[in-house]
Amino acid sequence: MQALAEARANIALVKYWGKLDAALNLPAVPSLSLTVDALTTRTSVRFDPSRTLDALFIDQKPADPRALGRVSRHLDRVVGSAAANARMFAEVRSTNDFPTAGGLASSASAFAALTLAAVAAAGRESDPTKLSVLARQASGSAARSILGGLVLLGVGTPGQVDSSFATQVASEGEWPDLRLVIGIASEAPKEIASTDGMNQSESSPYYAPWTSSAPADIARAMDAIARRDLPALGAVAERSALRMHACALAADPGVVYLRGPTVEGLHAIRKLRARGVPAWFTCDAGPHPKALTSPEDAAQVARALAEVPGIQRTIIAAPGKGALLLDG
Ligand code: 2P0
Numbered sequence: 001m002q003a004l005a006e007a008r009a010n011i012a013l014v015k016y017w018g019k020l021d022a023a024l025n026l027p028a029v030p031s032l033s034l035t036v037d038a039l040t041t042r043t044s045v046r047f048d049p050s051r052t053l054d055a056l057f058i059d060q061k062p063a064d065p066r067a068l069g070r071v072s073r074h075l076d077r078v079v080g081s082a083a084a085n086a087r088m089f090a091e092v093r094s095t096n097d098f099p100t101a102g103g104l105a106s107s108a109s110a111f112a113a114l115t116l117a118a119v120a121a122a123g124r125e126s127d128p129t130k131l132s133v134l135a136r137q138a139s140g141s142a143a144r145s146i147l148g149g150l151v152l153l154g155v156g157t158p159g160q161v162d163s164s165f166a167t168q169v170a171s172e173g174e175w176p177d178l179r180l181v182i183g184i185a186s187e188a189p190k191e192i193a194s195t196d197g198m199n200q201s202e203s204s205p206y207y208a209p210w211t212s213s214a215p216a217d218i219a220r221a222m223d224a225i226a227r228r229d230l231p232a233l234g235a236v237a238e239r240s241a242l243r244m245h246a247c248a249l250a251a252d253p254g255v256v257y258l259r260g261p262t263v264e265g266l267h268a269i270r271k272l273r274a275r276g277v278p279a280w281f282t283c284d285a286g287p288h289p290k291a292l293t294s295p296e297d298a299a300q301v302a303r304a305l306a307e308v309p310g311i312q313r314t315i316i317a318a319p320g321k322g323a324l325l326l327d328g
Helices: 065-079 107-121 128-138 194-201 207-226 230-249 260-274 298-306
Strands: 002-014 019-021 031-047 055-058 090-096 150-153 166-170 179-185 279-282 290-293 311-317 324-327
Touching (some): 031 207, 065 090, 065 107, 065 128, 128 166, 179 298, 230 290, 260 298, 290 298
Antiparallel strands (some): 002 324, 150 166
């Protein structure tokens, strides 16, 4: 009836941006990410026959109705939507080891941890494929946080809910010599939610070329991973991030996540690279510049990002584990 699970955030090296089937939340492009050892969410789920409603606490505080609604819908999904009205209500408590207000709040770690805890609390048998199918329906990127290390999320087939799931390409121990440096940009006004940004990006004249060019990026990234070739993987990652943003920027109206520190972060990373430091830029649906680099160069990359005006602090993340059941 109750379980506790944890999951970590992931950062995509080949980006997920766009939906093939919005109702089933099937991605329009395959994506490839690194689950990181920083940014962990820990979530407990307790089904309780005496409850008359679900309750959600994030970092000890009651969550807003929108977040609670999203969690309730996910519990319906996990326990079986046909029995949605019959299912027991639950108390869900989620804590992040990073400041939620800092714009880093990750639906990936949150929904991966919730999925595993809810499945275990409901006494359901599961495996990583089923867990990632469930997590994906709440948030595409959450499917990837079920697994550790380098993870691929496939596109799937329209109308088939279980056709897109995550698979592990290399575990966190198989290529440990990777680092992602995250520059935390000062808090900006609320961003466009990823789902809205993706929907809006379908109006971009670059949407079709974006989706059609993604499989080649995945093939190059897979080849780079097989050879443990950081420069090759970094080049694909930087290009994928820039193409995703180019697609979004050209939407009508344009979807602009880039801010001053993001763009200056890109230039700082490229300047380092021109001096021979292996570092490649990426960024997501927010203002924070990130860089893929090696363990030896991570401190130098972090210093360079920290010097960018508007960057408050940096986090150096290494390959991390997939979702873990801690109790239940
Ligand atoms: C990614 N992002 O691959 C891309 C790059 C953001 C930019 O996956 O609509 O919050 O809930 O499936 O998972 C963020 O998207 O979107 C994301 P939904 P999600 O990491």
